[in-house]
Amino acid sequence: DSGVTQTPKHLITATGQRVTLRCSPRSGDLSVYWYQQSLDQGLQFLIQYYNGEERAKGNILERFSAQQFPDLHSELNLSSLELGDSALYFCASSVGLAPYGYTFGSGTRLTVV
Amino acid sequence: GENVEQHPSTLSVQEGDSAVIKCTYSDSASNYFPWYKQELGKGPQLIIDIRSNVGEKKDQRIAVTLNKTAKHFSLHITETQPEDSAVYFCAASADSNYQLIWGAGTKLIIKP
Numbered sequence: 001d002s003g004v005t006q007t008p009k010h011l012i013t014a015t016g017q018r019v020t021l022r023c024s025p026r027s028g029d030l031s032v033y034w035y036q037q038s039l040d041q042g043l044q045f046l047i048q049y050y051n052g053e054e055r056a057k058g059n060i061l062e063r064f065s066a067q068q069f070p071d072l073h074s075e076l077n078l079s080s081l082e083l084g085d086s087a088l089y090f091c092a093s094s095v096g097l098a099p100y101g102y103t104f105g106s107g108t109r110l111t112v113v
Numbered sequence: 114g115e116n117v118e119q120h121p122s123t124l125s126v127q128e129g130d131s132a133v134i135k136c137t138y139s140d141s142a143s144n145y146f147p148w149y150k151q152e153l154g155k156g157p158q159l160i161i162d163i164r165s166n167v168g169e170k171k172d173q174r175i176a177v178t179l180n181k182t183a184k185h186f187s188l189h190i191t192e193t194q195p196e197d198s199a200v201y202f203c204a205a206s207a208d209s210n211y212q213l214i215w216g217a218g219t220k221l222i223i224k225p
Binding site for chain 2: 002004042043045048056090092097098099100101102103104105106107
């Protein structure tokens, strides 16, 4: 157990729908990162939050948004879903701004049908 | 911006032999280089990392070497075992923005 908790583990939804993925970082970690990994592909950085504030953005679509709450858990919202959004979505956390000892959760597998 | 290239994309070695995966980075300011192992259906797991003030780091059967002049770093796995089969990712970051830039991954296959 990495200490980073992601829910749900699996999600199947229809095109056009909206879903919310949840991440609880490791205890004491202030940074949360979201990644997308399509089948047999690499890790695509989406967005980082640090202590409630957006810190960095990667190739995140406008249909996607995220936030980090006062208790430091984070949610990734995906809307107007397309078949191509089917992927594994990972959350990672680190203590501070630097990615030292970056720890990943076990991911949410999203299938859009 | 920073770019990290990782080779090979697939590596097949006989059980018991050594495996080497190499990454090259472009930003000379990069100073932190982690390696992650991703098993099928799981999240990536940090297996070893190195900072730029160190040339080599070992942890049992795995080691990482860094050549700052050539801007490349490598993961060495000795006495490979079936459980080493996974996808391995390298990454690099600099203190200027703290963002991890990832390599494309190497699928390591250990043949029995």
